[in-house]
Amino acid sequence: MLRSMYAGISGLKNFQTKLDVIGNNISNVNTYGFKKGRTVFKDLYSQTVSGASGPTPGGTGANPANIGRGGVNPKQVGLGSQLATIDTLMSPGSTQFTGNTLDLAIEGDGFFAVKAGDTIQYTRAGNFYLDEKGALVDGDGRFVMVSDFSATPPTNPTTVTNLRKIEIPLTATSLSIGQNGVVSYVNNGNLVEAGVVQIAKFNNPAGLEKVGGNLYVDSTNSGDPVYRAPQSGGNGSIKSGSLEMSNVDLSEEFTEMIVAQRGFQANTRIITTSDEILQELVNLKR
Incomplete structure (x- = not known):
């Protein structure tokens, strides 16, 4: 054939x-x-079909006219x-303004971390909501991970102990999320800073595996996630009221x-x- x-x-x-x-x-x-x-x-x-051959030297002494042979390519x-x-x-997509406080876009590197049960997944889609208990969740009910201000989250997701969900009381007003990820609201006349939305970075973000639903999971070639607050450690900032579009x-x-x-x-x-x-x-x- x-x-x-x-x-x-x-x-x-x-x-x-x-x-x-x-x-x-x-x-x-x-x-x-x-x-x-x-x-x-x-x-x-x-x-x-045939291999390469190197040049052969020419003659010397009694046979100087023999100039040898040049090399042959394979x-x-x-x-x-x-x-x-x-x-x-992983190039960034354009940012679309929505005006919704809970719509978050990352300007720069990193991913939002969301968790359901024991599974942490990562996303660039920041269309988040509050559930009936006031918890910040994505469209499928996964909790958006935040940390306390004094906490330094570890780099191994299997041993995360200070990443947690956040719940906003029903009596809260004037909810806002700053560029540094700080979630704050007014409750009974007092300003409350409830936590910091965490951003996960990977040595090789292109090595993440897509699992559908705008979500990624880490792989053996992505590296472990490093959690930090926005605008720290090379992480991007958060833009509230906007969403990142497709690239x-x-x-x-x-x-x-x-x-x-x-x-x-x-x-x-x-x-x-x-x-x-x-x-x-x-x-x-x-």
Whole structure:
């Protein structure tokens, strides 16, 4: 069988994956805090027809006319392409003003930490709410993690003891969340600072795993989260009354879609051309 046919098949598979990633990006163009994916290809292994050879020295002494031979490059036939990575691009999205105090956007690096049961997850989508008990939660009821002012949260999420949820009493008024993450409200005429919204940072945020619902979990290649208050330790600040939009650029995605479509078509042409050659070989017997 022709090697070109299998090379074309590998290209079809890769461009199908690329189209899948592009389709997911476009479907999340209006998803708060969404980070787009990028598909990267690499060549498959090559079959070596003949190896490289180095130059040979020329003659000396009695045979000075022998100038030797130069080096020869290897001869290799590539056998197609394969998927290298599907990257998550963590570039910031634009900020949309909402005017809702509980809508929070991170300007800079880091993630909000939310917890349900014993599981901590991370998100850039800050559309938070107050439940019936006044707890600050996300749309699925996960508690937004805060800390006390004097606390220094540990870096290992499995031993977090001073990260906690926050509850705002029903009698509170003038709720506000500052750029430094401080949650404050007025209760019975007194200003109460209830806690500091924590931001989690990772050595390799692109190594986080998407689990759906605008959420990430740490992986073996993301590193452990380091929790700090906003505007400290390189963390971004918090902008109340705003939400971070998706970082998907539609014009870029449509351009990549055209490239993927043409690449897919070119690989199908490789397969059909190879098939025609095989058909000619079969017809030789007639």
